[in-house]
Amino acid sequence: MRERLLKLVLSEEIIGDLRESGRPATREVLIALAPAIAFGMLGGAALIAISIVCRQGAYVLYVYGAIAIGMLFLSRFTARLTLFMLATIIFYVRLALGPHAGSLSFLGHAWRLGLMLVIGSVLSSLPLRRAKLRAG
Amino acid sequence: MRPLGEFERAVLLAVIRLGDRAYGVSIREELEKRLARAVSFGAVYTTLDRLEEKGLVSSSRGEPTAARGGRAKKFFHVEAAGRARLEHARRASNAIWAITPLREPR
Numbered sequence: 571m572r573e574r575l576l577k578l579v580l581s582e583e584i585i586g587d588l589r590e591s592g593r594p595a596t597r598e599v600l601i602a603l604a605p606a607i608a609f610g611m612l613g614g615a616a617l618i619a620i621s622i623v624c625r626q627g628a629y630v631l632y633v634y635g636a637i638a639i640g641m642l643f644l645s646r647f648t649a650r651l652t653l654f655m656l657a658t659i660i661f662y663v664r665l666a667l668g669p670h671a672g673s674l675s676f677l678g679h680a681w682r683l684g685l686m687l688v689i690g691s692v693l694s695s696l697p698l699r700r701a702k703l704r705a706g
Numbered sequence: 707m708r709p710l711g712e713f714e715r716a717v718l719l720a721v722i723r724l725g726d727r728a729y730g731v732s733i734r735e736e737l738e739k740r741l742a743r744a745v746s747f748g749a750v751y752t753t754l755d756r757l758e759e760k761g762l763v764s765s766s767r768g769e770p771t772a773a774r775g776g777r778a779k780k781f782f783h784v785e786a787a788g789r790a791r792l793e794h795a796r797r798a799s800n801a802i803w804a805i806t807p808l809r810e811p812r
Contacts, residue, residue: 587730
């Protein structure tokens with residue numbers, strides 16, 4: 571189970587090396603996901619900023635375009651999806667707690683986030699690659 | 707041609723020093739010993755992958771071992787182009803040091 575989870579983030583070589591050397595995997599996982607977490611937080615902040623500055627909702631698509639380009643710099647599906655969903659969830663929480671938030675049911679939130687998860691998964695699985703980051 | 711970075715040079719030198727035993731665990735241990743700082747496997751493999759894309763190192767698979775959970779080691783070897791780039795980096799570095807009036811602290 572643990573190795574299956576590690577496979578989502580780390581390469582087979584790194585998992586083998588960790589097992590042989592007996593070193594903990596936590597640091598490697600954090601390093602592997604660090605660019606995705608940093609870009610995700612930055613993307614979430616950009617989505618919030620654009621929604622405050624620009625009244626037209628369509629402007630968030632430009633930020634999502636930038637997020638999609640950022641995803642190309644990450645080589646693994648899990649890292650790409652982490653970036654996309656972190657930015658989305660940060661933005662979503664801001665909208666859900668904001669002054670213009672409607673009264674949505676649990677299902678209303680669930681299908682919206684589910685739809686974003688599907689979009690993020692499709693984008694993350696595209697066989698495109700821009701470049702590698704140092705730790706990614 | 708972009709000059710080799712400090713970590714790239716260290717990785718290439720570690721691979722040369724280790725010879726036939728150059729794979730993830732041994733390269734990381736060698737780097738931590740020589741650089742006196744913590745090095746992640748992620749940083750080692752990202753650098754090695756980049757050097758391989760540039761044709762400076764090559765890799766081959768060993769036999770799967772039980773200690774690695776049935777996974778094979780990935781061994782690395784520095785190619786002639788990699789050695790030439792290292793030599794170029796050393797000449798450039800020596801040339802800079804030669805014109806720098808830096809004295810040993812008393």
